[in-house]
Amino acid sequence: MKIASWNVNSLRVRLPQVLDWLATARPDVLAMQETKLVDEDFPEVDFEAAGYKAVYAGQKTYNGVAFASRLPARDVTIGIPDFDDPQRRVLAATYGDVRVINLYVPNGQSVDSDKYRYKLDWLDRLTGYLQHALEHYPHLVVLGDFNIAPEDRDVHDPDAWRGQVLFSEPEHAAFRRLLALGMCDTFRQFDQAEKSYSWWDYRMNAFRRNMGLRIDHVLASHALCKSCVASAIDTEPRRSERPSDHAPVVAEFNVRGVRD
DNA sequence: ATGGCGCGCGCAGCGCGA
Numbered sequence: 001m002k003i004a005s006w007n008v009n010s011l012r013v014r015l016p017q018v019l020d021w022l023a024t025a026r027p028d029v030l031a032m033q034e035t036k037l038v039d040e041d042f043p044e045v046d047f048e049a050a051g052y053k054a055v056y057a058g059q060k061t062y063n064g065v066a067f068a069s070r071l072p073a074r075d076v077t078i079g080i081p082d083f084d085d086p087q088r089r090v091l092a093a094t095y096g097d098v099r100v101i102n103l104y105v106p107n108g109q110s111v112d113s114d115k116y117r118y119k120l121d122w123l124d125r126l127t128g129y130l131q132h133a134l135e136h137y138p139h140l141v142v143l144g145d146f147n148i149a150p151e152d153r154d155v156h157d158p159d160a161w162r163g164q165v166l167f168s169e170p171e172h173a174a175f176r177r178l179l180a181l182g183m184c185d186t187f188r189q190f191d192q193a194e195k196s197y198s199w200w201d202y203r204m205n206a207f208r209r210n211m212g213l214r215i216d217h218v219l220a221s222h223a224l225c226k227s228c229v230a231s232a233i234d235t236e237p238r239r240s241e242r243p244s245d246h247a248p249v250v251a252e253f254n255v256r257g258v259r260d
Numbered sequence: 261a262t263g264g265c266g267c268g269c270g271c272a273g274c275g276c277g278a
Contacts, residue, residue: 009267010267010268011266012267013266036267061268061269061275061276062268085276095275107277109277109278145278147278165278199278200263200278201278202265203265203266204264206265242266244276245277247272
């Protein structure tokens with residue numbers, strides 16, 4: 001079972017690239033973030049024509065999360081339970097015997113902003129939700145745009161970024177708390193090239209210079225981690241014309257019940 | 261020297277992302 005995460009930065013603009021990538025990479029499940037579409041405008045028919053079912057939770061202009069999958073989703077839920085948040089940032093569904101939770105974690109803007117406070121509060125709420133989810137679903141994948149670079153090796157210039165949003169100690173502590181619930185970062189279960197990142201600023205030729213951050217993650221419960229056979233960042237779509245600023249992250253698990 | 265780029269909205273230039 002191949003599960004991927006991709007912040008597409010507007011599905012309206014990126015749809016052709018997403019469909020191309022699905023045809024090439026053939027994931028069983030793709031979790032998308034920043035679709036920036038209301039549900040009425042979601043291009044469900046285009047995914048169906050490509051052999052993928054879609055579920056989505058969008059809003060006008062900002063945020064928005066969605067799944068595309070080869071088999072239909074079961075038990076779809078939107079948002080964090082008992083957390084009244086109009087921002088569409090969380091979508092969960094079950095595929096086979098794997099529960100998948102798709103996240104678009106708030107950016108935070110800067111450490112002295114109200115948005116940073118919202119981010120930390122939001123991560124607290126998420127922690128409670130995931131603790132509950134892990135008790136109910138031994139096979140749990142939590143993936144998406146976390147807007148946190150966990151370690152020095154996930155940042156092109158850690159000394160310049162230290163203490164800044166995406167790389168501050170409170171965010172690191174929140175990320176460690178998520179892992180401590182009983183999950184692994186699948187990417188770090190395997191040997192990886194140095195300077196592996198999932199996001200590069202559009203400005204300053206950052207991608208060409210590989211000035212990036214690894215902020216998109218695929219976490220898995222310990223039971224699933226044991227059956228994880230690969231986890232990698234696919235930088236190919238970032239090279240194309242009008243790319244998203246994020247690259248897809250793909251993890252593969254040896255579990256049955258998902259492919260036809 | 262806080263811009264730089266890309267997106268949405270909407271028709272000028274701003275808010276936002278990371």
